[in-house]
Each structure stands twice: as structure tokens, then as C-alpha cells.
Amino acid sequence: MSRVIDVSINFDTETILKKFPNPSKDPNKPTFIPPEHIYMVTYQDNVISGQAGGELHLKGRVGDVVRWREQSISFGFEQSVILYGFVCDDPNHQLLEDPRALKAKVQSAVPNANNKTVPTCQINDNYYWRGDLLAQGKVTYHFKFMIVDRDCKCCGYFEWDPFITITN
Template identity: 30%
Template sequence: MPEILSTYSIIDVLTAFDVEEILRKNNNSLSSNPGAATSLGNNPDTVYMITTLANAAYGFGQGPKPGTNQGEAGSNLRIKANVNDVIRWRTVSLTDTADYKCFLYHFKAIGTNRLGDISYITANIIEPYPAPGWPENNRVNEEPRADYYAQATVLSPGDETYTFVVAIYDRHAQLKGYVTWDPYITISDR
């Protein structure tokens, strides 16, 4: 039986936050209201959006405005995608779960919506981690974990600015607050 190839791709985007710097810049006080989240500004140096090399649209720059060069892992992102490709957004603190955890709370287009309806998904998965004695024994154990992400389907190529709202929690599951920024996302045909 011939292999059936999918006609769309799944594009994963990881957004990392320098939560300690965000808290420092805001005197350790973030908004507790997602509708009035603390703004990180138009081109924050505390947000890093990355995707795989195959999905990054290089040669256009990732800077605060088209034509400027920021490189990947800035607060804006240029990706290669076709209509009907699915983009999955995950968030992480640079300290991972040791101190803070970040969750994408909401995002929406400011103008033309290049992405379809957004779904927020929590999947229960089993994840490996290094067992005591690693790396000498080369053993891993497994533990259940929740994989949370938002996803949307590409409707059309082009530039769009979105408003993202992210919830930040400390390691004791206490809300530190909500932050927002308005990245532009460029979707170019593959």
C-alpha cells in the first residue's frame, strides 16, 4: 500500500520568556487582570520566539520592523508556511519550571487574521527524564506531564500583528501576573 503524505505541515514555535528580567523591569509587580496585562512594549528584549530552521523565513530579518535584522529568537517571527499548515505555540520560562512557568493565555490579530480560530490544548503525555546516575548509567525514567499549547491554521500568507497575552506563575502555582506584547508575524509561502 503506498504511503499517504499529508498535504499540510505542523510548525512548532517555542516562545521563551526572561521572567526574572520582566519582573525586575516591572518592580516585581505584574497585572493580575488578563484584560489589562502588563505591556512589554513593541519590541521587548525579554521574549524570544523560535522555530526550526526549515520553518524560519531567513533573509528578511526578524527585527522590530520589516527590513531590519534581528535574527531568529527575537520578539517577532517570520515563518514559512502554506495555507492549511498548522502552527503550534508553546511557551517556556528561561528558568524552565525551576522558578516560573508561562502559559499562552490569549492571542488575536490586530488587523487581517492570517490564522484561523485558535485552540488551546492540554495533552497528557509521558515524558522521559534522566534517572539518578545519569549520564554514566544512560538510564531514563518516565513521568506523566501536561503538554499545553495553542494552535491555529494558516488562512493566508502575509504580515500580521497579533496581541499575545501570557500568564506567568511561580513554582508554587501562584499567579505572578499577565504580560502582553504585539509581535508581527510574517507568513510566507514555502
């Protein structure tokens, strides 16, 4: 039975911008950064190695779906992160379907000011990237992302390269 592998990508945007004070302003030529200020987390059963690091080595089976979601550590209060591109060492997409960005309407629980033990629900747009695992092997990929300030101005374009192992 196939399953969904959710991956939360958390970016230390404050440190990235301090360490790379002059990032690319060209989305076609993003600044390549090492993974130490990116923290990817998934359910423990999906992990080969690297939980909560920038080089999360996932395991998945043919037919599984990977969903990636991005956020800054401030959850958008100071800066936001937007994934905008995906490149992998599987250019013909034999192992991993070419991931695509999607938007879904989801119901989320939020605190209720009138009753702290009974949440209120609201409908939100949920953005994520999705790719299907198509064949066994190992795929290294690059996500391109932008950091945006609280005024929605782009601070710079970046990329880094995690990987997935597909087994059966």
C-alpha cells in the same frame, strides 16, 4: 503537504519582573512589554527573521499548523508562564484560525538514576496553543500571558506582539 510549525516561547521572567515591578493584576488589561526579554525559537526552515528573539518572523504555507508552547527560563522552578489570550490584526480570522489552547498526553524521556544511558519514560500533560494557517498574508498578533511564582500566585499579566507571514 502541510506541516506543523512548533514555536518554543522562552520568557526571561526574572528580568521582566525587575523591569516592570508593578505589572497589571487585571487579565483584561495586561501590561504591554517590548519583545527583548522573550525568545522564540523554531526549526530554521520556518524562519524569515528573528530566530531566538521576541519578534520571530515565521513563514508558513496555507494548511500548515502553528503550535506555540511557553516556558520560563527556569522551566517553572522559580516562575512559570501561562499563555491565556490571543488577539490578532485579522479579527475575522481570514489568515490565521483563532488559536486555541489544547492539552495532550505525551510520553517524555527522563534521566534514569539506575542507568544513565537508558532513559525512563513518563506520561505528562503537554499544553500548547494551536492555529491553522488559512490564507496568504501577514498577521501580527498579541499573546497575553501571566507570570506565576513557585507558589502558583500570579505576579502579573502581560502581552507582546509577534507576527507570521503566510506564503505559498
